[in-house]
Each structure stands twice: as C-alpha cells, then as structure tokens.
Amino acid sequence: MKKLIVATIACALIGAWGAVQAGDAAAGKARSAACAGCHGPDGNSPVPMYPKLAGQHEAYLVSAMKQYKSGARGDATMKAMSAPLSDTDIQNLAAYFAGQKAK
Numbered sequence: 001m002k003k004l005i006v007a008t009i010a011c012a013l014i015g016a017w018g019a020v021q022a023g024d025a026a027a028g029k030a031r032s033a034a035c036a037g038c039h040g041p042d043g044n045s046p047v048p049m050y051p052k053l054a055g056q057h058e059a060y061l062v063s064a065m066k067q068y069k070s071g072a073r074g075d076a077t078m079k080a081m082s083a084p085l086s087d088t089d090i091q092n093l094a095a096y097f098a099g100q101k102a103k
Contacts, residue, residue: 028096055102
C-alpha cells in the first residue's frame with residue numbers, strides 16, 4: 001500500500017512539474033522571426049508545403065522541435081533551424097504557436 005501511495009505522489013509531482021514548465025508565449029513571439037519565412041509570422045504558413053504551426057498542441061510542437069534538433073526527425077533545414085535553440089526557446093516557441101489561431 002505504501003508503494004502505491006508513493007507512486008501516486010510521484011506521478012502527481014511529475015505532472016505538476018510539467019505544468020510549471022509551460023513556455024512563455026511573449027518570449028516565443030520574440031524568438032519566432034526565423035520561423036516566419038516558412039511558417040508565417042503567426043504560424044499560418046502561406047505555402048502549402050510548410051506546415052501550419054498555429055493552434056497545434058504545445059506538447060506536440062515541443063516534441064517535434066526536439067526531434068528535429070536531435071536528428072530523430074530527418075529534415076536538414078529544420079535540424080539547422082532548431083540546432084541553436086535551447087530547451088527554454090523550444091518551450092517558448094511552442095507556447096507562442098500553440099496560442100495562435102489557425103486560419
């Protein structure tokens with residue numbers, strides 16, 4: 001029983017930590033200029049071959065950017081664009097684009 005209680009508390013703390021780690025959308029907007037060329041200034045890409053980022057789930061955007069940065073997702077352009085981003089930059093960019101309205 002004690003193990004179950006400890007495991008439950010640990011899961012709750014991990015979940016709370018993830019909520020604390022949400023990005024700063026204003027900082028993400030300030031960092032998003034490099035993204036605008038392909039994805040549009042608000043994440044609504046004007047070019048069909050580039051995905052729209054506006055309105056995507058924040059966790060998905062974080063995961064995708066980290067995968068591009070690590071090379072787990074293969075795209076040379078995105079690998080180069082994500083290489084200089086810190087984890088905080090990624091969180092902030094994800095928060096910004098997730099908060100934009102898809103058009």
